[in-house]
Amino acid sequence: MSFAAKASKRLAYDNVVACAPISIAYERYSIESAHWWIGRALHALITKAGLAPLDLDGLSVSSFTLGLDTAVGLTQHLGVSPRWLDHVPMGGASGIIALRRAARAVQCGDAELVACVAGDTNQVDTFRKTLQGFSRFAQDAVYPYGAGGPNASFALITQHYMDRYQATRADFGRICVAQRDNAMQFGQALLRKPLTLQAYLDARAVADPIHLFDCVMPCAGAEAFLVCREQTACALGLPSVRLLATIERHNAFADDPVQYRGGWAKDADELWAMSGVTPGDIDLLETYDDYPVISMMQFEDLGFCQKGEAPAFVRAHDLTVAGDFPHNTSGGQLSVGQAGAAGGYLGLVEAMRQLTGQAIGAQVHNAKTAVVSGFGMINYDRGLASAAAVLAAV
């Protein structure tokens, strides 16, 4: 018996759009709180849209460092009064999941203007504290084992992937080097020093086979965007993107001893069927890149190449903005930095800018269709949340 197999065709998102992408420039360390960063992003958003705080009737918040506060508390802190409120604590999947929920709210009339925002601070000891208390399983069964944090978890996943599919460090290096190339033109990236493949290979080991340039730099920052109807965006003078399809999945393939695929592999067929386009139609791909091995899994599981062929795929393609397969066009988290939950928004706001011709860095020529994917929450030994969206220029 499978209820999923009998599921009816999914409803299209009609004329719902996302617009007003906001990126508050990241800082390595910040003395400010997450509230401050979220406040800056929302302020930039309403300024760009020409709105007042009370015009926002929907709000979706993602953050790891709000301390005692929830999204509800934030409404009073920030002086907004939404009739639709969401809290999406899903790490790297937060952006897409916030978007797909907000889109349905707008489509059904539960809200007209939903501000989606993610922000985190990074005070000197924030990262270590977040790791230790990241999840119950992290506290009980991972962090006490060497305190390597996600570096150690991804070291195990990366080593396993390398053994299973004969991937080499240089293959991962190609992803990192191309992204650095993209970041050099993205003024807000924290890491803009040129990176060569040799420098990547020579970097110091962190947790074998993970080396320095496989790791993201934790930092403070915030990202935001607005979800509304296309005519509302037009009235506000905001270039927007349409939502062709989305997927979301949690705790997929629980029996795999070590993660070598994500939930995308379960849902990619549905994503493409709903979108009406194919991988060949995609002008740019924004993957969640907390480590390059995860970007490779997204290439495969989303159908840009066969399972196990991502190493050959990255050897065969130029992943820079000017290349034949533009990927993580702002430099991704590997070069821009990982601002907590905002990392789950980074690729999404970048794709929105690319599709509307508003790139901060290099512009992908004639970008019409993009795929953004998200991945989050290393609860025990693997990332549990996966999500993806197909976006198109209006």
Add this chain to the structure above:
Amino acid sequence: MSVPVSPPPRRNPVARTGMPALLSAQRSRATHGLTAAAAQGLFCLQVCSDCGTRQYPPREACSHCLSAKLPFRDVDRAGVVVVDTTIRIAGEIYFRERTPWRIGTVQLDCGPIVIAHLHGDVSQGSRIRMELLTDKAGAPAMFAMPAVNTPAMQDDRQYREFTCDPKFRRVLVTDGRTEIGQALVRALSDAGARKVFVGIANPWKPFAGKQSLARAENVECVQLDVTDTASVVECAAQIGARVDILVNTTEHIRLGGLMDQTGIGIAREALELRSLGLMRLAQSFGPIMRARGADGVDSACAFVNLLAAHALMNWPSYGASSAAEAAALSMSQCLRSELRHGGIRVVNMFVGPLETEWYQNAPPPKVSPATLARAVVQALCSGQEDCFVGEVARDLRARLAANPKALERELGAA
């Protein structure tokens, strides 16, 4: 192959002593099911009573059928290392001082995936035997050992972090007058202790075995009377900084309950020696040991108490003594929490009647002093903190776990 551990170098008197930096011992309550197993050297996981699924990490519901009936049961320890890594940069001071540190993903034959510390002789593809140990902070830890013993495996650098191996360490046996004390001196010397200090109260009084103690290599008799505060303070001042393992071997077992003794003299003596004696040792030696919990190969590591198993439930035939043992047990639990800050383990050895003169009236089976001494060494080498020695002690543990009230009646009828 493990590199045999080297004897500690001569200490540089002006160098800083390594400070114990511990990990957080905060765990979910379910995970303390593992703590309970680790304390006794068992290997248990949650086993669903409804569907039989074995699961890890511990949960509040079965991840297969959502049942809440999840007792911890002995399960097969065998497994295979699916993948391993060497952590070179760690987030916590404890591990920063111990990198490189190896961990791996282990698939247990009984099902679960376990992130575990790895013994130096295992790597990707190795068959392993999983041990449940306690770390320096007292929290349970999965440790993958080679499935087949390897040379010097006990000396593995990571494994030694979880054990209290006497090899190259200096030990104080608090009472050398008794057969038990002397058996421990021999067992600890045989286990590679660099030095064994032996406490002797009132040294002018003769006792059996004095000559062989005096002749033994690396054994030094020191004056120590745990009923005398000044004596304990003086002894700690002399040798406290050189005691890495303290084994409290004082004994006071006397036949009789409460009403069939005349007065409270004997009971007071028992309390003075067993519980207040433990407190004096804790006050004088504890702070020095706690400060030396990360002091190299011969760091301070364990405070061992020998306790009559009837500390756990009064045996009216030895009623007043049982009460004194219970008081000592309670003190040891407090001490355990106090010494944990230094990474020092309190090891409690629960033992049934011994083959000694004071247990003349107790029926067999009884435990010989040599057996008890071997069990102490075994507990130290395997990292246990609660150890039940002999048939009577193990029987008592099982009956206590099953029905404490029944045990009270049964011991009262004997």
